[in-house]
Amino acid sequence: MSDISKPKDKARRKFMLKAGVAAGAAAIAPGVFLTMPAPAQAKPANQPVTSSKRWGILVDANKCGDGCNACVTACEKQNGWGAANPSEETHSRPEQKAQWIRKVTIRDKATQHVTTLPMMCQHCETPPCADVCPTGASFKRADGIVLVDKHICIGCRYCMMACPYKARSFIHEDLKNQKPWAPRGKGTVEACTLCVDLVDEGNIPACVDACNSTKGGALTFGDLYDENSEISRELKTYGGKEIRADLGLNTGVRYRGI
Amino acid sequence: MSQTRLLRALFALMISVLLALPLAATADEDDGEKEALPFSDLVVSLPEQRYSKETGCVLPESEMRRNHMKHILHQRDETMHEGIRTRQFSLEECINCHAEKDEQGQYIRVEDKRHFCATCHTYASVNIDCFECHSDIPVRKSKLHTLRSSLDPRPSSEHIADNLASGETLQLLTNEDEAQ
Numbered sequence: 001m002s003d004i005s006k007p008k009d010k011a012r013r014k015f016m017l018k019a020g021v022a023a024g025a026a027a028i029a030p031g032v033f034l035t036m037p038a039p040a041q042a043k044p045a046n047q048p049v050t051s052s053k054r055w056g057i058l059v060d061a062n063k064c065g066d067g068c069n070a071c072v073t074a075c076e077k078q079n080g081w082g083a084a085n086p087s088e089e090t091h092s093r094p095e096q097k098a099q100w101i102r103k104v105t106i107r108d109k110a111t112q113h114v115t116t117l118p119m120m121c122q123h124c125e126t127p128p129c130a131d132v133c134p135t136g137a138s139f140k141r142a143d144g145i146v147l148v149d150k151h152i153c154i155g156c157r158y159c160m161m162a163c164p165y166k167a168r169s170f171i172h173e174d175l176k177n178q179k180p181w182a183p184r185g186k187g188t189v190e191a192c193t194l195c196v197d198l199v200d201e202g203n204i205p206a207c208v209d210a211c212n213s214t215k216g217g218a219l220t221f222g223d224l225y226d227e228n229s230e231i232s233r234e235l236k237t238y239g240g241k242e243i244r245a246d247l248g249l250n251t252g253v254r255y256r257g258i
Numbered sequence: 259m260s261q262t263r264l265l266r267a268l269f270a271l272m273i274s275v276l277l278a279l280p281l282a283a284t285a286d287e288d289d290g291e292k293e294a295l296p297f298s299d300l301v302v303s304l305p306e307q308r309y310s311k312e313t314g315c316v317l318p319e320s321e322m323r324r325n326h327m328k329h330i331l332h333q334r335d336e337t338m339h340e341g342i343r344t345r346q347f348s349l350e351e352c353i354n355c356h357a358e359k360d361e362q363g364q365y366i367r368v369e370d371k372r373h374f375c376a377t378c379h380t381y382a383s384v385n386i387d388c389f390e391c392h393s394d395i396p397v398r399k400s401k402l403h404t405l406r407s408s409l410d411p412r413p414s415s416e417h418i419a420d421n422l423a424s425g426e427t428l429q430l431l432t433n434e435d436e437a438q
């Protein structure tokens with residue numbers, strides 16, 4: 001905003017504000033974090049992401065509430081899938097439903113101890129989905145976020161088979177009323193994007209935001225390469241496990257209390 | 259008359275006929291008007307008359323008519339793979355400005371050929387699948403103003419940042435806001 005102090009810019013901003021209101025007359029209220037100004041450390045919008053960052057989430061399963069579904073609901077609402085998109089209901093079977101994030105419950109047979117945790121794309125450093133993708137649609141961004149470029153996805157679903165976490169789903173239906181920031185459509189594979197549109201603007205993923213406002217606070221989001229970030233400090237002090245560490249995928253999502 | 263001169267005359271005649279043919283054809287098509295934009299004979303809706311002539315599109319109209327696809331497809335790849343989130347060529351912003359309402363006050367959907375992105379495409383039999391995934395109507399407020407710094411400083415661009423809204427437009431917009 002180099003020329004923000006110029007008076008002509010002020011007039012323009014006023015105009016654009018009005019323009020925005022006029023154009024978005026039917027705007028629905030998005031999550032609060034959307035209307036917040038982007039924090040100062042957000043990268044400039046015209047700069048590409050770089051490998052100097054690696055985004056990750058730390059899940060503390062001890063704090064994750066049994067029966068709490070806040071992260072899933074928030075994801076549905078933010079990205080317009082599942083219960084948040086009625087056009088998804090019609091033909092497909094329950095196992096075919098969209099699933100960007102799900103709650104998994106584990107019961108220890110010996111102690112009867114119940115652990116619940118959210119399961120989603122683990123944003124692997126060496127993602128098997130990208131390895132098997134015949135078109136290059138499954139890829140890892142420089143900052144570690146694993147995505148599907150739906151523009152080149154042909155819907156072959158090899159990636160769904162390759163993913164050890166069952167983190168991906170396929171859209172079987174014609175959809176309507178998708179969110180502009182989370183376009184989705186029939187014939188393509190989808191998964192957790194780590195709310196890439198929010199992260200690019202310096203905000204945190206919807207699931208983390210929602211979890212933090214419950215009493216649990218089981219999710220920490222941040223840059224794994226920044227040794228001063230909360231997530232790095234937590235991981236350094238208390239550690240965090242990869243699920244299926246034996247596969248050596250070096251996941252960006254880590255768990256504690258499992 | 260020598261044979262060579264006769265041949266040369268014949269040749270010259272043939273050349274001139276050949277040259278004149280396309281000229282005649284263009285004269286027919288042009289109807290006297292020079293440098294008409296593509297689709298000049300098609301009625302394309304103005305974005306709800308919200309903008310005065312000075313505000314215009316994100317690039318000059320002539321450029322947008324011819325090359326809008328290049329800009330959005332380029333933007334698509336940059337956003338998807340590199341996380342570049344400038345708003346100048348964002349598909350969401352095209353919709354934010356160009357969406358229109360019908361007589362009932364409902365936004366016109368893209369299946370309707372009155373939808374801005376369907377006007378020319380129907381006419382020219384262009385099929386795009388973008389709106390199977392992307393929203394064809396505005397959902398949230400435009401971010402063009404908040405991410406102002408992000409407007410791409412391409413040398414050729416003459417984007418809206420440099421075009422000021424006239425007092426008249428501001429007045430128009432204010433009135434519209436109050437009406438809603």
